[in-house]
Amino acid sequence: MSQWKTYIGQCEIIVFERAYLSAQNILMVDNIIVVDGKLSLKEDEDVKIVANNIIGLNVANNTVVAPAHSYPGTCGQVPLQQPKILSLDITNLEEETKAKLRGMMKFFSGDKNNIRIQVIDDGETKPCGTIYLTNEIQKQFEELMGVDRVKI
Numbered sequence: 093m094s095q096w097k098t099y100i101g102q103c104e105i106i107v108f109e110r111a112y113l114s115a116q117n118i119l120m121v122d123n124i125i126v127v128d129g130k131l132s133l134k135e136d137e138d139v140k141i142v143a144n145n146i147i148g149l150n151v152a153n154n155t156v157v158a159p160a161h162s163y164p165g166t167c168g169q170v171p172l173q174q175p176k177i178l179s180l181d182i183t184n185l186e187e188e189t190k191a192k193l194r195g196m197m198k199f200f201s202g203d204k205n206n207i208r209i210q211v212i213d214d215g216e217t218k219p220c221g222t223i224y225l226t227n228e229i230q231k232q233f234e235e236l237m238g239v240d241r242v243k244i
Contacts (some may be wrong), residue, residue, distance in 0.1 A: 104140045106132070111143045117177065117208055117219055118148035178225060180233065181212045181241040192236055200224050207244075 105127055107115075118125060126147045132140040182190055197209060200223050209220040223229075225244075233242045 103138060105129070105143055106140055107143045107146070111146055115146035115148075117210075118146070120219065120221060123148055176244055177208045177210055178223060178230075178233075179210050179212055179217075179243045180237065181243075182237075183212065183214050185237065185241075189236060193233075196232065196236065197221070197223065200229055 112119070115125075127141055127143050128145040128147070129141045129143040132142055180193065182193065185193070197220065201221060207223050207225040209223050211218050211220050230242065230244070
């Protein structure tokens, strides 16, 4: 029988490409995350963790956010909630419209309902934080950019 111990402190976390790609939408400043990994204990070095899986923890909603493949022993069941993502396609938008969009994103920023923003520019996707999103706010984005450029 294994024994669990809790330690409080800081350590370096080593994240390789597979773990990073599966968690890149939740790796943002001030997000609380849970790292499943292995301890690297070497003499004369600080403790490090080599990450296998990274999941997000939303304390406000008591939910955990993780990719479906994070828990392989679940027989295809996904016990965790996937985050909603607001995709905004800014390809070929005028600079004035982009400036208005930046203002809207800043004004409505927040994590109350855990909606992530990603901006698509000429096929390249970039995460841009979180937003408080309602149907009315979504309509404002659609009016500014066009319905075909705003997707959840």
